[in-house]
Amino acid sequence: xxxxxxxxxxxxxxxxxxxxxxxxxxxxxxxxxxxxxxxxxxxxxxxxxxxxxxxxxxxxxxxxxxxxxxxxxxxxxxxxxxxxxxxxxxxxxxxxxxxxxxxxxxxxxxxxxxx
Amino acid sequence: xxxxxxxxxxxxxxxxxxxxxxxxxxxxxxxxxxxxxxxxxxxxxxxxxxxxxxxxxxxxxxxxxxxxxxxxxxxxxxxxxxxxxxxxxxxxxxxxxxxxxxxxxxxxxxx
Numbered sequence: 001x002x003x004x005x006x007x008x009x010x011x012x013x014x015x016x017x018x019x020x021x022x023x024x025x026x027x028x029x030x031x032x033x034x035x036x037x038x039x040x041x042x043x044x045x046x047x048x049x050x051x052x053x054x055x056x057x058x059x060x061x062x063x064x065x066x067x068x069x070x071x072x073x074x075x076x077x078x079x080x081x082x083x084x085x086x087x088x089x090x091x092x093x094x095x096x097x098x099x100x101x102x103x104x105x106x107x108x109x110x111x112x113x114x115x
Numbered sequence: 116x117x118x119x120x121x122x123x124x125x126x127x128x129x130x131x132x133x134x135x136x137x138x139x140x141x142x143x144x145x146x147x148x149x150x151x152x153x154x155x156x157x158x159x160x161x162x163x164x165x166x167x168x169x170x171x172x173x174x175x176x177x178x179x180x181x182x183x184x185x186x187x188x189x190x191x192x193x194x195x196x197x198x199x200x201x202x203x204x205x206x207x208x209x210x211x212x213x214x215x216x217x218x219x220x221x222x223x224x225x226x
Contacts, residue, residue: 031212042204042218043159050212058213090158094212101147101166102212106158 003027004107006091012113019078021110023091025071031094032074033104034058034066036087043090049074050098081114088112117141119207121217128195129225135191136220138205142186147208150179150190153219154201162190162203195224 003026013019023032033048035058045058047066055066063085065077078085088111092104120139128134140148147166151159163172168183176193192199202221206214 033213035216040218043206043216045213045215048213059215098212101149101164102208102214103149103161103164104214105161108158 004091004093004105006089006107006110008110009108010111012115013081014115015082016080019081019112019114021076021089021091021112023074023076023107025074025093027093027095028071029093029095030071030098031102032068033092033094034064034074034076035090035092036060036085037090037109038087046076046089078112081112083114086112086114117207117209117215119205119215119217121203121205121220123220124218125221125223127223127225130195130197132195132224133191133193134195134222135189136203136222138188138190138217140186140188140205140207140215140217141209142184144209145183145186145207146210148181148183148188149206149208149214150188151204151206152201153204159204190220192222195222197224197226200224 005024007022034046035043044060049055049068067075091107094102150162153159163179165181170181178191181188202219204219206216
């Protein structure tokens with residue numbers, strides 16, 4: 001258990017509504033990541049953070065924004081949800097300092113359905 | 116766009132069979148290759164991290180090898196058991212803190 005929680009665990013929302021997913025860690029790790037998992041695509045990186053207020057885009061960042069105002073929380077926001085954003089979202093943390101192998105530990109996932 | 120390929124996409128074996136699958140990745144700008152095990156309805160769990168050409172890692176009946184010059188890694192499972200049923204993901208790490216995942220190999224071990 002890497003001390004990672006995600007909330008909510010399940011959410012159904014309508015197209016066009018804003019949605020925020022939360023990832024919380026208890027270990028003060030610097031690096032946090034948001035992935036989405038879709039059939040046939042594996043895990044794809046949306047955004048990641050390398051510190052408070054320090055974030056960068058991943059390969060599928062369009063339509064998503066993130067914020068990290070404190071070390072323990074990394075928020076993923078869908079400004080206006082679309083059906084193509086129906087997915088399972090995983091948060092991950094990477095212990096340790098920069099420059100080594102980036103072994104990641106994953107949260108339990110959030111299943112989001114956009115109708 | 117960086118390409119990490121895994122084959123086969125899925126695999127069905129009988130209990131007791133040994134099996135292996137492949138991860139192909141860019142041979143340039145290599146830093147590390149990660150293997151994860153992902154059981155249905157759970158989160159991915161790290162199996163191995165390998166950084167050196169020729170690296171071999173072993174955990175019980177599961178082992179992995181790495182060839183960074185030609186850009187591939189093999190994962191082997193000896194004497195497969197039903198509890199080995201999972202999706203096995205590999206992830207390439209280049210010169211950054213980001214991982215690029217393959218699509219996975221889904222292994223089903225029939226009793």
